Amino acid sequence: MKKLIAILLCLMLVFSLAACAEQAPKPEPAPEPDTGTVTEPENNAEPEPEPEPEPAPEPAGHVSVGFLKGPTGMGAAYFMEQVENGDYGDTYKVTLDTDPSAVASALVSGELGIASLPTNAALTLYNKTSGKVRIAAINTLGVLYILEKGDTVNSVADLSGKTLYATGQGSNPEYVLNYILSANGLVPGEDVTIEYLPSDELSTKMAAGDIDLCMLPVPAATGVLMKNSEVREALDLTEEWNAAATDGSILTQGCVAIGPDVTDEQAAAFLEALGESINFMTDEANIDEAAALAEKHGIVGAAAVAKAAMPKCGMTLITGADAMRDYLTGYFSVLYSANPDSIGGSMPDDGFYWGE
Numbered sequence: 509m510k511k512l513i514a515i516l517l518c519l520m521l522v523f524s525l526a527a528c529a530e531q532a533p534k535p536e537p538a539p540e541p542d543t544g545t546v547t548e549p550e551n552n553a554e555p556e557p558e559p560e561p562e563p564a565p566e567p568a569g570h571v572s573v574g575f576l577k578g579p580t581g582m583g584a585a586y587f588m589e590q591v592e593n594g595d596y597g598d599t600y601k602v603t604l605d606t607d608p609s610a611v612a613s614a615l616v617s618g619e620l621g622i623a624s625l626p627t628n629a630a631l632t633l634y635n636k637t638s639g640k641v642r643i644a645a646i647n648t649l650g651v652l653y654i655l656e657k658g659d660t661v662n663s664v665a666d667l668s669g670k671t672l673y674a675t676g677q678g679s680n681p682e683y684v685l686n687y688i689l690s691a692n693g694l695v696p697g698e699d700v701t702i703e704y705l706p707s708d709e710l711s712t713k714m715a716a717g718d719i720d721l722c723m724l725p726v727p728a729a730t731g732v733l734m735k736n737s738e739v740r741e742a743l744d745l746t747e748e749w750n751a752a753a754t755d756g757s758i759l760t761q762g763c764v765a766i767g768p769d770v771t772d773e774q775a776a777a778f779l780e781a782l783g784e785s786i787n788f789m790t791d792e793a794n795i796d797e798a799a800a801l802a803e804k805h806g807i808v809g810a811a812a813v814a815k816a817a818m819p820k821c822g823m824t825l826i827t828g829a830d831a832m833r834d835y836l837t838g839y840f841s842v843l844y845s846a847n848p849d850s851i852g853g854s855m856p857d858d859g860f861y862w863g864e
Contacts, residue, residue, distance in 0.1 A: 570600075571778065574620040578725060580761070588801070611623045622775070635852030642765065643764070644778075647823070647824060650745060657720045658738075673722040673723070674710075714739060727816075758835050841855070
């Protein structure tokens, strides 16, 4: 009996344990490990354009220099070659133009720091800008000639009753011509009819024989003489100026002008470089290479013309306030007497002349 009771108790215990096991909650599965993947939100916006790079700043000490084609730029051909070859590093940026007024405007605006200009244009800028533009050197003397197809003009007096075609209205050539005519008793526009044309047009017409009498500067005059053998050099206006000028003034047609942002050190360094260039260009031993450089850099259309013209281009470099004043005072007095506006309304004071 006792054995039967023990068996029944064991069975009851087994069934109780089984029931508990069925009711126990199943454990939740372990979470997946984090792999570090990030789901980015969807973005349909257009990508912003990358900003354009800022222009590189100009090198420290950089100076923009402007030259004119023709005689006032002739002496700079070797300098331009040196700049192109990198002999001065990034110090200079050189431009070349045919229009003196455009170069003058660029000098006033600061686009250019140094420029070759007609001497009267430099003084006009000095007067109009309250002294911001000054003259640093004279680089071109007289370069004007009267050419004739024929042989009727051998003196200034022979121009009476003729029509003379000329270039340079409103600048040095016009005032030089008027002075020489007046000094020889001729009234410009009355005794001599003067028709002004652009230099290129005038050169073309004279070389083609379409006109018989003209005033041109070298090297344009030289080009005409080489193209038309019937044209001759009738008058050298530098000689005629010297004969007419009772005050000893000298015909000084081109100069180097500096703007307000150019330092004394920059001006002095440029004049040294330009002086080296002019020495090279005026050395007869270098004439073939110099002529080739004048053509290469666009100052003259052909090396042959440059070679023939170079001895008459009046290339020089006169620096120093006292020396420039001596050369220019009489010349400016002549222009002022003829037309005060030709030099900006007044004679220069000492501030116009840069240098000791």
